[in-house]
Amino acid sequence: MMAELTGYYMMVLSTVVFWSLPYxxxxxxxxxxxxxxxxxxxSRMVTESYSHRFDQIYYTNCPDILKWFKCTxxxxxxxxxxxxxEKIMYRIKSQCCPGFxxxxxxxxxxxxxxxxxxxCMAPNTCRCEPGWGGYNCSSACDSDHWGPHCSNRCQCKNGALCNPITGSCICTPGYRGWRCEAQCETGSYGNGCQWTCQCQNGAICxxxxxxxxxxxxxxxxxxQDECPVGTFGAGCAKTCHCMNNSKCAHxxxxxDAGYTGEKCDIRLCPDDRYGLRCEKNCPCHAPRTLRYVVNDLTDFNKLYCARINTFKQSVF
Structure with a gap:
């Protein structure tokens, strides 16, 4: 009887332990x-215990007077x-959510x-690298956009190229600045404004x-050259009409000094005047002095006043 009870308790214990272990x-x-x-x-096949009913036979004294007999x-x-x-059991099932x-x-x-x-950052949703866009990141950014998904608008000016990854501007020749908004500084030109102008005589390149x-x-x-003789002005496009072998300023x-008039056809300046176009006042006040004398037609700074007879000797 003791052996049967021991086997019974071991079976119950094993069942309890099995049920208590996490699945x-x-x-x-x-x-x-x-x-x-x-x-x-x-479902799972298990061994389970239950209460089994049975009729137990035992003997008692029969209800006779002498109680000599035993009754069943x-x-x-x-x-x-x-x-x-078979037993229905439950457990937690873990799996990836839909779309994963x-x-x-x-x-x-x-x-x-x-x-x-x-x-892929979410179900059927791509995160594009800078410079690419489209639903599957297969389309390169156009010339006016940059960044991830081409979501940023370029700020470049004057035909500059926009880097599709960083948005930085690649200036065309002749421009500078973060957005290529400014021309090269005076005296420089070209790609990156790296070249120095070689123009002379106040010209701008x-x-x-x-x-x-x-x-x-x-x-x-x-x-580097003056206008040819007989021409003057911007692009040497104007023509001189000087007479008396006089040439005009380029x-x-x-x-030339000593002549006046539109065609330089009037020799000498009026009294009290001298200089180019006779625009200056002559400071000569002594008697019998000429108001204007040409000493050196090639150097306007050497014009001076002299006596009339001196002038006659030098000119005639």
Whole structure:
């Protein structure tokens, strides 16, 4: 009897221990927000105990006067029995949420179309690298946009190229600045404004090509030459009409010293005047002095006043 009880208790203990052990089917990290869990049922064959009813026979004294005989009596009793059966059990089932797939202990988003130049950040949603856009990051940014998903607008000016990754401007020749908004400083030109102008005589060079824009009265590739004799002004486009073998100034067309009039056809200046175009007052006040005398027609600074007879000797 003791052996039977010992076997019974061992079986019950093993059943209890089996039921108390956690049924761990987790392979995913439950802290991952993309892991979804739910309860699921499953069946399992188990050995279970139950109370079995039986009639126990026992003997009592018969109700006779002498009580010499024993009578058979039955009483209802229960004992623990065991049986095999199918039992419905429940457990937590963890799996990746819809739109995600399992990678080790984590769940990663799934994009049906591969993200060509980017990564899948959510189900069917790509995160594009800078310089790329489109639903699957396969389209390069156009010339006016930059950054991830081409979401930023370029700020470049004057035909500058916009870097599709950083948005920085690549200036065209002749321009500078963060947005290529400014021309090269005076005296420089070209790509990156790295070249120095070679123009002469106050000419200004083009900020893109370096071509010289000559000041009035000069010509040549570098504006190194005066206008040819008989011409003057911007681009040497105007023609002189000087007479008396007089030549005009290459800048503004004024006549040589000692002549006046539109065509330099009037010799000498009026009294009290001298200089180019006779625009200056002569300081001579002594009697019998000429108001204007030409000493050196090539040097206007050597004009002076002299006596009339001196003038006659030097001129005639």
């Amino acid at each position: 761990n089917t987790y392979s995913l990290n439950l802290d991952d927000p993309n892991v979804c869990s739910h309860w699921e049922s499953y 009596t039955y009483r209802e009793m229960y004992r623990t029995a065991y049986r095999r059966g 797939f399992e990678i080790g202990e984590m769940c990663a988003p799934h994009c049906e179309d591969s993200c060509v130049h980017g990564s 083009h900020h893109v090509t370096g071509e010289c824009n000559c000041s009035p009265g000069y010509t040549g590739t570098l504006c 800048v503004n067309g004024t006549c």
